[in-house]
Amino acid sequence: MGRPVVTTPGEIEQAAFRLFAAAGFEGTTMAAIAAEVGVGQRTLFRYYPSKNDIPWGQFDQTLGGFRQILDDTPDDVPLIDAVQQAVLRFNEYDPDAEPPHRDRMRLILRTPALQAHSVLRYADWRAVIAAYVARRRGLAVDDLFPQTVAQVSLALALTAYDAWLDHPEASLAALLEDAMGALRDYVAG
Amino acid sequence: MGRPVVTTPGEIEQAAFRLFAAAGFEGTTMAAIAAEVGVGQRTLFRYYPSKNDIPWGQFDQTLGGFRQILDDTPDDVPLIDAVQQAVLRFNEYDPDAEPPHRDRMRLILRTPALQAHSVLRYADWRAVIAAYVARRRGLAVDDLFPQTVAQVSLALALTAYDAWLDHPEASLAALLEDAMGALRDYVAG
DNA sequence: CACATTAATGGCAGCCAGTGCCAGAAAGGA
């Protein structure tokens, strides 16, 4: 029971993106978003801990799915393929869900304040990979190997995403493969 | 000519680190730092564009040296070795300069606000690597290969630094090598 | 020796994100 909620994270997100599109991220104040939603500014901060978190939406909850994808992978799949495939599948979207996803990622990857804030979000994403790699190899999560794989996986994903923003005609999946290919070339010499 | 300056970036840095050590980064206000230096708060912001930039000190100027190291590398050195060696040399410090360097890096890598802010600084560092790789391979800086190498190099450096904070007995150089070794293992399968 | 010119200082007012506090609103249950 108790007083019913007056809005939803989704509603806030939509209102916010509307304003971001019009005035940019920096040019949009929390007061303006609150007004657009028709809610008190104080309430806004109960739905999103910071302005920087709004573009990320429900990212945290999707990490469970990411973990699931990895756990569903048979252990006889080579580690690098397991991780690579999981990253690919985690970033698959319906064709009609792609344009908004791209807008969201453009905002996140090209707005300095969000670019900075993102590393705090990526940390959880990396932890999922590190935990999986540690289990597969019988290591501790903090060991150098799992940590390296997690960091490198993020590096590849970021590179692919960034290229995707400049080349919308290419598929994100293909770019992720290309980035992995570049890494193999680099290491092979 | 004109009015002489009343302080230096170095003096500010020292005062700031003194306060950070006592009250933590978040617990130290710009007003407190200004008072410690004996300077107006407004002046502080002319020396450092933001509180987050103080721990980075003169990092920007060191990038010239990084570029130099790469440019001085003979082109017949395999690309991966050239980059790896440059990263190693860029992070070499006198034995007596190491403890403060470690404190600085601990602050940067373990304080969320600084961790976030750092990506904006890393961007310049990555650009140095990307530019070098692009030249060596006759590619554009924006191409996937140079960007991937730059991102991955940063991933390795961050992994090594993070491990270094937990294992002061190990040398940073050794950890960088280990991270590279982990990457080779990972890619080799 | 005045007197410009130049360049840095620092105070002040103000913006914006974010927080603690608390009174009040709106639901369900006894």
Add this chain to the structure above:
DNA sequence: TCCTTTCTGGCACTGGCTGCCATTAATGTG
């Protein structure tokens, strides 16, 4: 009807940061 629960939103406040501008302290120049 009253009580409990839960969410709301206003208010005051902190802290980073900026624009504006008068002031200060140097270095020329006549």
